[in-house]
Amino acid sequence: MNDFARDKIGCYAVWLLIIVMAAAVRFYAITEPYVWHDEAFSVWISSLSPEAIWFHTGRDVHPPLYYLVLHGWIELFGKTAFSIRTPSAIAGVATVALCIVMVRKWVSYRASIMAGVLLALFPMLVRFSQEARMYALETLFITGATFALACWVERSERYRYGVLYAVLMIAALYTHYYAILAALAHWLYLVILRLHPSIRAGYVTSLPWWCFNLMIVVAYVPWLFSLVDLLVNYSKLKATGATTWMYMGNTYTLPDTVWRFFMLKSDVAVFTPVYWVLPITLVLIAGCLLVVDRTQYKLATLLVLFSFVPMFVLFVVSLIMPAFYERYVMFSAVGLPLILAIGLVGMHREYRVVSAVLFVAVVCVELFGLKLNYSQKGQVGYSESIHEFRFPEVFDYISRHRQEGDIVVVGAGHYYFSGVFYNGGDSGLYLYWPSLNKNGSTRPSGYGAGTLMYDTWDDHTISDLDSMPSSVKRVWWLSVAPSEIHRIQYSGQWREVEARPAGKLDLRLYQAP
Structure with a gap:
């Protein structure tokens, strides 16, 4: 050579x-x-x-x-x-x-x-x-x-x-x-x-x-x-x-x-x-x-x-x-x-x-x-550790303890799509949207990321716990810990039976009255 x-x-x-x-x-x-x-x-x-x-x-x-x-x-x-x-x-x-x-x-x-x-x-x-x-x-x-x-x-x-x-x-x-x-x-x-x-x-x-x-x-x-x-x-x-x-x-x-x-x-x-x-x-x-x-x-x-x-x-x-x-x-x-x-x-x-x-x-x-x-500490784009936002842990726990008549509600729009991913789809998954109570228009325009929810918006959004269908027996409420859970407005008829922190996420289970 x-x-x-x-x-x-x-x-x-x-x-x-x-x-x-x-x-x-x-x-x-x-x-x-x-x-x-x-x-x-x-x-x-x-x-x-x-x-x-x-x-x-x-x-x-x-x-x-x-x-x-x-x-x-x-x-x-x-x-x-x-x-x-x-x-x-x-x-x-x-x-x-x-x-x-x-x-x-x-x-x-x-x-x-x-x-x-x-x-x-x-x-x-x-x-x-x-x-x-x-x-x-x-x-x-x-x-x-x-x-x-x-x-x-x-x-x-x-x-x-x-x-x-x-x-x-x-x-x-x-x-x-x-x-x-x-x-x-x-x-x-x-x-x-x-x-x-x-x-x-x-x-x-x-x-x-x-x-x-x-x-x-x-x-x-x-x-x-x-x-x-x-x-x-x-x-x-x-x-x-x-x-x-x-x-x-x-x-x-x-x-x-x-x-x-x-x-x-x-x-x-x-x-x-x-x-x-x-x-x-x-x-x-x-x-x-x-x-x-x-x-x-x-x-x-x-x-x-x-x-x-x-x-x-x-x-x-x-x-x-x-x-x-x-x-x-x-x-x-x-x-x-x-x-x-x-x-x-x-x-x-x-x-x-x-x-x-x-x-x-x-x-x-x-x-x-x-x-x-x-370490997810950069300032470019959005990146957070799975050890802080423990979505896999949360949805694995829900799947193991879920009962007939249960639904999952995500209390923040920024995390709803992540919920869909870790839930394996939007079946039984809802977005908390309090503005539904404020005016007659409940459906988004159909532009932006909301285009994926446009046709099923009414079927996957809720405004409060008290307006749940009678078929719903329990609600798994997923929000950002701990402040957002205190902003949820409902009259108290639903009883909180479990609270489970998951890093920066907060999972709570509510029982129907």
Whole structure:
């Protein structure tokens, strides 16, 4: 075996170790958080027929592709917490592998190793690789589309790369609406190639490029009918609270976002210099990459645009209306570890010690972020330990002691879908909805997450214990401990016969008079 063959095998071995590490950190403690509202919604809607999935997602905030993928996965592997989160973990590992190949092709072997390590440990990608939601899958699609675009630019006579780009962007747009921000970055990159005085590449005006985008538009037409209906009824969607988590931008939105990408929180005091070190370092390295990029097709420019344009555009929009949310631009965050790795490798030639210290410092920040992730202490999204919200324990206890005429009432809307998941369905499960007493309208609009309960709303909601049907003999009341149970309004005819705390949950059994 010659030296070249040995080096090649060694290169593959290191890449494989990084991919194994990426898989390990994503599957480690993957079942530790309980299946919360959004994940339970994913499972519930994915358990329906493809036609029903298409209909209900047309009334919610995300397109249908992820739910269709999860539908097929559930058919094969069931609905355990491990099973429903595995597709996201696989997508996260595949993204790491894809980025390693991309950096190796664009830069060097050393850069691909450093980028692979930083991305394998990247807390933001790990966090959403452990959740049964669409963000990891969307990230894989958009990263793949960006790589395919670069390959087509380098070998424009090979139309298969352009077709692959179109297919992946179609998949991304059918997975999340904000994927359009990635397409904006891609268009901007081709415009820069057209205007650059030393390149003047006419890709953006070429017939193949417009054909690829026509493919995207035509493939998206079937969903436009649902999207238009959603936009027309946006006020109904907003009234359900389906957009309340998005917020207005401010001075600290972008630096906060960078810290949350790398550490899952941003508690560094805004007046300390430390707070600005990471964001400014990233911007400086990105700027240097743009200046020193001598590649024919300015691939560093593509990477920088892919990483920053979606975040910046969304930030600008959020100055006008609530629109910003970190996980909605998670796909662009993938480029940040790659930018750091490429910059540190370039720095290594003349400043080896500084490069090594910075690399170790970033890894330490990421490890701290992973610690927060595994302990459910991060500030990105919602994640709580199953040891604190003991849904499996609660529903196992109910199933073992349930009698004929028993029902289960969940005393908080945020936990109802989780109750459906751990109950194995909504049979015998009710949502406490005290507003039923306040006005004549009991049924929600049918938009947002409530679309799944629209047809059966009256059959699965109650307003008080005293209005129970005569067939109900006992009520298992599940609420958040301990305060909510004291807000339940009823005249006292039902007798409490058992109280069972379950971490932050409170289970009480009431007997009919």
